[in-house]
Amino acid sequence: xxxxxxxxxxxxxxxxxxxxxxxxxxxxxxxxxxxxxxxxxxxxxxxxxxxxxxxxxxxxxxxxxxxxxxxxxxxxxxxxxxxxxxxxxxxxxxxxxxxxxxxxxxxxxxxxxxxxxxxxxxxxxxxxxxxxxxxxxxxxxxxxxxxxxxxxxxxxxxxxxxxxxxxxxxxxxxxxxxxxxxxxxxxxxxxxxxxxxxxxxxxxxxxxxxxxxxxxxxxxxxxxxxxxxxxxxxxxxxxxxxxxxxxxxxxxxxxxxxxxxxxxxxxxxxxxxxxxxxxxxxxxxxxxxxxxxxxxxxxxxxxxxxxxxxxxxxxxxxxxxxxxxxxxxxxxxxxxxxxxxxxxxxxxxxxxxxxxxxxxxxxxxxxxxxxxxxxxxxxxxxxxxxxxxxxxxxxxxxxxxxxxxxxxxxxxxxxx
Amino acid sequence: xxxxxxxxxxxxxxxxxxxxxxxxxxxxxxxxxxxxxxxxxxxxxxxxxxxxxxxxxxxxxxxxxxxxxxxxxxxxxxxxxxxxxxxxxxxxxxxxxxxxxxxxxxxxxxxxxxxxxx
Numbered sequence: 029x030x031x032x033x034x035x036x037x038x039x040x041x042x043x044x045x046x047x048x049x050x051x052x053x054x055x056x057x058x059x060x061x062x063x064x065x066x067x068x069x070x071x072x073x074x075x076x077x078x079x080x081x082x083x084x085x086x087x088x089x090x091x092x093x094x095x096x097x098x099x100x101x102x103x104x105x106x107x108x109x110x111x112x113x114x115x116x117x118x119x120x121x122x123x124x125x126x127x128x129x130x131x132x133x134x135x136x137x138x139x140x141x142x143x144x145x146x147x148x149x150x151x152x153x154x155x156x157x158x159x160x161x162x163x164x165x166x167x168x169x170x171x172x173x174x175x176x177x178x179x180x181x182x183x184x185x186x187x188x189x190x191x192x193x194x195x196x197x198x199x200x201x202x203x204x205x206x207x208x209x210x211x212x213x214x215x216x217x218x219x220x221x222x223x224x225x226x227x228x229x230x231x232x233x234x235x236x237x238x239x240x241x242x243x244x245x246x247x248x249x250x251x252x253x254x255x256x257x258x259x260x261x262x263x264x265x266x267x268x269x270x271x272x273x274x275x276x277x278x279x280x281x282x283x284x285x286x287x288x289x290x291x292x293x294x295x296x297x298x299x300x301x302x303x304x305x306x307x308x309x310x311x312x313x314x315x316x317x318x319x320x321x322x323x324x325x326x327x328x329x330x331x332x333x334x335x336x337x338x339x340x341x342x343x344x345x346x347x348x349x350x351x352x353x354x355x356x357x358x359x360x361x362x363x364x365x366x367x368x369x370x371x372x373x374x375x376x377x378x379x380x381x382x383x384x385x386x387x388x389x390x391x392x393x394x395x396x397x398x399x400x401x402x403x404x405x406x407x408x409x410x411x412x413x414x415x416x417x418x419x420x421x422x423x424x425x426x427x428x429x430x431x432x433x434x435x436x437x438x439x440x441x442x443x444x
Numbered sequence: 445x446x447x448x449x450x451x452x453x454x455x456x457x458x459x460x461x462x463x464x465x466x467x468x469x470x471x472x473x474x475x476x477x478x479x480x481x482x483x484x485x486x487x488x489x490x491x492x493x494x495x496x497x498x499x500x501x502x503x504x505x506x507x508x509x510x511x512x513x514x515x516x517x518x519x520x521x522x523x524x525x526x527x528x529x530x531x532x533x534x535x536x537x538x539x540x541x542x543x544x545x546x547x548x549x550x551x552x553x554x555x556x557x558x559x560x561x562x
Binding site for chain 2: 150152198199200201202204206210
């Protein structure tokens with residue numbers, strides 16, 4: 029066999045960087061106990077790989093090599109610093125006595141990635157910080173890319189990440205997988221962060237375009253990773269739900285960037301592979317001992333996915349799934365979605381009655397989807413004037429460009 | 445690490461308690477202190493007199509100004525603290541969850557600055 033050319037090796041290093049640098053980082057954070065030192069060590073390890081692999085050849089286990097090299101470089105750096113900084117004596121001693129550089133196995137690296145996810149999504153960090161830190165350190169996005177996706181100036185986002193890292197260090201947030209007794213509550217935060225990232229990508233809350241697919245892709249990747257690492261039914265439920273929603277991405281918007289509702293979408297444009305994977309995962313989660321809210325939402329999305337035409341949607345099934353969801357997650361938003369499903373299965377009047385009752389309680393009075401749903405039911409009941417009024421309220425509460433155009437289209441149609 | 449657990453709750457709730465209820469609450473705090481001591485986490489702790497007894501002092505341009513009341517008026521007031529030793533924030537959270545006021549008010553956990561130079 030020909031030895032690989034330096035150029036091939038360079039490409040190989042780049043491939044490993046894209047594919048595995050986050051794994052190496054996760055383990056380095058544990059070994060070095062510090063996010064910033066680990067990032068520096070990661071960088072140094074890849075520089076060393078570019079320098080040394082062409083001469084020495086590819087190591088048998090490149091990830092282990094990168095971890096060991098990064099760790100060695102960091103220790104070396106601290107040791108040199110220690111010459112200037114006598115106070116570091118103890119720390120350096122503690123680090124240098126632990127010279128048995130174990131070959132990190134896949135299991136160990138997997139655990140480190142899970143540690144990293146739980147640390148980035150620690151409930152002591154603000155949701156903004158959780159999202160930014162997760163995307164930056166677990167995900168593959170640069171600070172600039174994350175800032176762009178959230179329509180924030182890059183320095184704002186960079187500062188968020190710096191503050192989060194500082195809090196992790198100063199408040200003593202440990203780098204560990206939560207104990208079984210804490211796991212359900214902690215997992216919920218992780219799932220919420222991933223779902224938030226997905227939603228921001230799927231139905232961007234503000235701005236010109238309807239979806240920011242890079243965020244959804246990243247959320248699905250994170251969801252997949254979590255399933256791979258933990259096999260928790262709710263993690264599977266979240267992944268299934270994201271896949272099933274994302275399968276409609278291409279059909280949700282017109283070439284002009286306008287929003288299309290479920291019953292207007294060309295279902296042949298739904299992504300069949302994502303649906304197949306989502307349905308299989310949904311089935312698996314519904315077999316779990318306790319069915320959680322993400323699994324139920326996946327099941328609802330699955331009913332839509334299984335209907336070849338909008339008219340064939342099993343709305344009764346959807347209503348009964350919402351009934352179960354409402355029992356375990358009694359929120360007004362779930363009630364609203366259930367009302368919309370009731371409108372489809374029993375008739376717009378029944379749905380409208382539920383929505384009016386909900387709005388009467390005042391909690392949803394500023395919630396755009398509630399008014400949009402109400403307007404839609406009034407339109408279907410031919411109560412034109414009331415529908416126009418409700419559309420006007422919904423329009424006032426909309427900050428998203430494609431949503432705004434959709435509501436304006438409905439208003440135009442009603443006036444015609 | 446050392447953490448200061450600041451106990452925030454509605455201080456007027458003590459006034460609304462019967463003698464028995466107040467006694468039971470005191471008992472809960474004593475049990476909490478015992479729990480922290482038994483685990484080797486207890487470094488100190490005290491209840492505070494109500495904010496009606498508070499005085500805030502400021503020195504401006506060398507002159508002392510004294511005002512009646514707490515530094516900030518809040519709906520729930522600082523009513524006491526525990527100083528605990530914990531492995532990390534997760535352990536501190538677990539310890540703080542045993543403080544009785546966590547059930548109606550809240551406990552603010554603040555890591556204590558390490559000034560040992562390490």
